[in-house]
Amino acid sequence: MLSQEEATTIGTILGLGGSLIIFLWRVFKVSRVFLKDHEYLKDSIETIKSEVTPNGGGSMKDAINCLKDTCQRIEVTQKVLDQRSKAALHYTGRPLFETDKTGRVTWSNESFQELTKDNGDFTEGLDWISIINEEEREEFLKEFNSCLRMCRRVDIETESVHGQKIHFLGYPYRISEKSHEGFLIHLYKEN
Known part of the structure; x- marks a missing residue:
């Protein structure tokens, strides 16, 4: 039979072991969620990166560049029209x-x-x-x-x-x- 002191020591060791197992389980759960979120975040970053990297027509960056080029062409055309109008009016x-x-x-x-x-x-x-x-x-x-x-x-x-x-x-x-x-x-x- 175990003495009271030995029983207390064994109980304490089992309690510490159980607490350690619970602690490790919680760390494992959080790590698992973090890794899952990390993979999702990594995929999201890759998607965003592919959208802002020009790829020949299908990305947001390509659409913005196309819009910028169109706006510049419109601005140049407007300046030319303005200059033509003023040239026509200049010698009337x-x-x-x-x-x-x-x-x-x-x-x-x-x-x-x-x-x-x-x-x-x-x-x-x-x-x-x-x-x-x-x-x-x-x-x-x-x-x-x-x-x-x-x-x-x-x-x-x-x-x-x-x-x-x-x-x-x-x-x-x-x-x-x-x-x-x-x-x-x-x-x-x-x-």
Whole structure:
């Protein structure tokens, strides 16, 4: 028969052994889940990697590159069309100038430059306003700025600094549905 001290020692050893087995089982379960998740993660990473690596047409990266190329071609085409339009308008007999949405001249054609050459160089900025008679300038600017803000047609008759009647006729043009970029304005003198 075992003494009480021996029985306690054996019980303690069995308890420690059982606790160790339970601990090892829990570690094994967690490791098994981790390895399973690791394999899933590894497969997911491989899938993502294959999608972002160009492969000749079937990956997301290829689709993004194709879209980027298309956007660049559209942008180049738009610039060419813009330049063609301005080239066609540049030598017409009608004085034309283009403004941004704040009224600053961004482009003017040969006829506009000929018409305003006595008053200075108005190829850029707000200096073009100085061709308007000083007495009428404030009223003109009030109406012109109203047209700019409201994105509506400019149709203003006024007098130049040389006493000639001049007529401004302009149309807003849009670059998107939400905002306009500026105006293309036709300027002519009345006889």
